[in-house]
Amino acid sequence: MxxxxxxxxxxxxxxxxxxxxPVPAVRGVDLxxxxxxxxxxxxxxxxxxxxLIHMIGGLDTRTSGEIWLDGRRADTLSESGWAVLRRExxxxxxxxxxxxxxxxxxxxxxxPALLGGASPRHARERREYLLGELGLADRADAxxxxxxxxxxxxxxxARALANQPRLLLADEPTGNLDSRNTRDVLRLLGRVHRQGxxxxxxxxxxxxxxxxxxxxxxxxxQIVDDGAIxxxxxxxxxxxxxxxxxxx
Amino acid sequence: xRQALLALLAKEPAHGYELKQALETIFGIxxxxxxxxxxxxxxxxxxxxxxxxxxxxxxxxxxNKKVYYITAAGREALETWVDEPTEGPRVRDEFxxxxxxxxxxxxxxxxxxxxxxxxxxxSLMRDLAELAELAExxxxxxxxxxxxxxxxxxxxxxxxxxxxxxxEELQ
Ligand SMILES: Nc1ncnc2c1ncn2[C@@H]1O[C@H](COP(=O)(O)OP(=O)(O)O)[C@@H](O)[C@H]1O
Ligand SMILES: [Mg+2]
Numbered sequence: 001m002x003x004x005x006x007x008x009x010x011x012x013x014x015x016x017x018x019x020x021x022p023v024p025a026v027r028g029v030d031l032x033x034x035x036x037x038x039x040x041x042x043x044x045x046x047x048x049x050x051x052l053i054h055m056i057g058g059l060d061t062r063t064s065g066e067i068w069l070d071g072r073r074a075d076t077l078s079e080s081g082w083a084v085l086r087r088e089x090x091x092x093x094x095x096x097x098x099x100x101x102x103x104x105x106x107x108x109x110x111x112p113a114l115l116g117g118a119s120p121r122h123a124r125e126r127r128e129y130l131l132g133e134l135g136l137a138d139r140a141d142a143x144x145x146x147x148x149x150x151x152x153x154x155x156x157x158a159r160a161l162a163n164q165p166r167l168l169l170a171d172e173p174t175g176n177l178d179s180r181n182t183r184d185v186l187r188l189l190g191r192v193h194r195q196g197x198x199x200x201x202x203x204x205x206x207x208x209x210x211x212x213x214x215x216x217x218x219x220x221x222q223i224v225d226d227g228a229i230x231x232x233x234x235x236x237x238x239x240x241x242x243x244x245x246x247x248x
Numbered sequence: 249x250r251q252a253l254l255a256l257l258a259k260e261p262a263h264g265y266e267l268k269q270a271l272e273t274i275f276g277i278x279x280x281x282x283x284x285x286x287x288x289x290x291x292x293x294x295x296x297x298x299x300x301x302x303x304x305x306x307x308x309x310x311x312n313k314k315v316y317y318i319t320a321a322g323r324e325a326l327e328t329w330v331d332e333p334t335e336g337p338r339v340r341d342e343f344x345x346x347x348x349x350x351x352x353x354x355x356x357x358x359x360x361x362x363x364x365x366x367x368x369x370x371s372l373m374r375d376l377a378e379l380a381e382l383a384e385x386x387x388x389x390x391x392x393x394x395x396x397x398x399x400x401x402x403x404x405x406x407x408x409x410x411x412x413x414x415x416e417e418l419q
Binding site: 042043044179186204205206207209210211215217219220224225227228229230231232 | 359363366367368369370371372373374375377398401404405408409412413415416419
């Protein structure tokens with residue numbers, strides 16, 4: 001694999017113009033994500049996390065700056081150029097799912113793989129695998145509206161991974177999940193990451209963030225911290241934890 | 249440790265090693281193997297305070313063993329402990345002291361302190377997540393241990409949310 005970064009963003013700026021008053025949402029962000037890296041993006045509400053990840057996925061236009069994906073300049077692409085790039089390279093999990101309402105769960109998940117050129121059989125196998133991993137095997141024939149928010153969110157993750165995309169972008173993918181479902185999502189993310197999946201993920205959930213190789217912290221549209229999560233001392237295998245402290 | 253030993257002895261008399269085993273069974277992986285020396289030191293202090301007594305029990309072919317039992321005063325102390333509200337874990341936060349005081353000394357700026365602390369908490373979270381997985385795999389029947397680990401994770405999440413608030417307010 002080449003050492004071209006999967007994502008390279010240079011001095012990226014987004015200023016929303018709402019009825020006269022400019023709202024600077026992202027103010028000069030530089031970010032590089034190498035192949036196979038898992039980067040978590042955190043920060044307070046309104047700090048620009050969604051805007052940043054939407055721009056990287058071409059779902060929101062930049063005001064200025066550059067976006068390079070896999071060594072190709074992307075911010076200058078047309079709408080349709082972005083659509084092709086997304087179909088071929090990017091899986092996106094939206095904060096609010098965006099499933100296709102008049103298609104079954106199974107079809108929602110298979111569609112991106114089929115659009116990406118996978119055979120129907122391959123698309124079905126991949127869908128069965130992903131829904132199984134997320135505890136949704138028995139919901140394949142349901143319509144999205146019949147699912148709970150947490151179920152829809154997991155379907156959205158399965159759909160984003162259907163195509164084995166070069167880059168997975170996810171915006172609060174566990175925001176609507178209880179702790180059991182979060183665990184299923186974490187397990188799947190961990191598994192695809194170990195298989196080499198590059199991930200950029202916005203999250204408030206420290207369990208999710210702690211799985212990442214690197215954490216990027218946003219504040220007021222700027223990166224205030226970017227670095228690896230250190231390893232704490234490894235506990236001996238089978239050894240004990242230190243959750244309970246019984247003072248003498 | 250004092251109250252834990254009193255509670256165990258309120259259930260039934262026991263010798264030191266049995267108490268160690270009981271702690272291990274109850275807290276499972278969530279508690280580092282209790283140190284037998286520490287248990288005996290604590291029992292000694294409880295005895296001095298009049299909360300427990302020890303009797304020598306003869307054993308065939310072996311040295312006598314000391315069996316501890318709880319006294320009326322010990323039972324009362326245990327009841328008081330159970331009845332009183334438990335202090336929150338974060339009433340005096342050491343990190344907050346650093347955050348407020350360190351900039352006065354010129355030793356560190358707040359942004360750097362918050363960032364370092366965030367990375368540290370996240371590494372603790374990763375460690376707890378691995379511990380939870382280990383507990384699920386090796387001792388799934390011990391719900392107490394799993395709940396303790398989950399509780400620690402929730403506290404850590406709250407700490408991280410609070411760090412974010414500090415960063416917003418103090419920038
Ligand atoms: N479509 C929009 N129009 C105008 N302002 C927006 C729009 N989307 C986001 N913003 C503003 O941009 C800032 C960053 O928002 P966002 O990227 O959603 O933050 P986050 O995801 O970190 O909560 C906020 O002040 C928000 O109000
Ligand atoms: Mg957002």
